[in-house]
Amino acid sequence: MPAADLPLLIDVVRMAGRVATSFVGKSARRWDKPGGAGPVTEADLAVNDMLKHQLLLARPDYGWLSEETEDGAKRLMHDRVFIVDPIDGTRSFTEGGDTWAHAIAVAERGQVTAAVVFLPLRDLLYTAALGGGAFLNGAPIAASPVTSFEQACILAAKPALLGTVWGSGACPPFKPAYRPSLAYRLGLVAQGSFDGMLTLRPSWEWDIAAGALIVAEAGGTITNQRGGALLFNNPDPRLDGVVAGGSAIQAALLDALL
Missing domain, CATH: 3.40.190.80 (D-Maltodextrin-Binding Protein; domain 2)
Structure with missing residues (x-):
């Protein structure tokens, strides 16, 4: 279902950008995760909650794996699963930088079939569906041909x-x-x-x-x-x-x- 999932991911990742940018990075409440797992902010959790609600409402038969949700074995019972990083680059976010991103993928039996990466402060939206090519802001992109x-x-x-x-x-x-x-x-x-x-x-x-x-x-x-x-x-x-x-x-x- 890559063709059907990708428009959903694009819609919700733009919503994630609006949620995250409603917080001011340097003033957003933050704390450190146990075991040296890095920082987390109230923005990470707000984005996570929104994404989980919207995505599982649209695809209730999918599993869920996210950096900001306690993990468990339940997702392993699903053929398809959302794999989500609500804010990748939280340190950049807390420092007021613009190189943090939202990342959402759908994996089916281990293989990713639809994916988005969105940097709202840079207005960069990377998208791909399995077999459909990769795009940046709607334009096709290609990896480097460099050999040395x-x-x-x-x-x-x-x-x-x-x-x-x-x-x-x-x-x-x-x-x-x-x-x-x-x-x-x-x-x-x-x-x-x-x-x-x-x-x-x-x-x-x-x-x-x-x-x-x-x-x-x-x-x-x-x-x-x-x-x-x-x-x-x-x-x-x-x-x-x-x-x-x-x-x-x-x-x-x-x-x-x-």
Whole structure:
């Protein structure tokens, strides 16, 4: 049902943008999650509540997995599940930045079939449906054709640049860059603004699911850090890192990693 789900996701993600921007980032009440899981704000919870109500009202037979909802085994009984990050890049939001995003995906038996990533303060809407291509604000996008590290700009956090994670003992000679939202990083890779991205830490499904389909539909490749296919709605909703990019540079990144 990708064609039917995508318009729903587009409608509700724009609603999410209105809810989030009704809060002032720096003054929104915030607190830290237990176990060093990062910050959360009243805006995250308000967006989560709205999305859960609207999406499950429209699709009551779908399961639900969200960063801001206590997880349980019930979602595993559903063939289709919403995978949601109400605000990806909460630190950017609390600092008054504009690189935070809403990310919503539908996964069917492990495969993402419809996805949106929306940055309301930048008016950037990435969309994709399985087999239908990837788009930014309605225009088709395509991943980078770059083939060599010397020409490549890769989105990566500092731990992924350490020589200890690369087979040669040194980071390849690509130009590194960083953006705080994983969903936004994947959108940037899908549109070819950056040639690839990688994160080698365990990654929550809600950070990756929407962007994964958008990259793939833009002609890019995305896997875990060992080259394995990404499957979603797992009992433990964490992935073994993520490597994405235009197909040539993504393969080169995998080859260069330990």
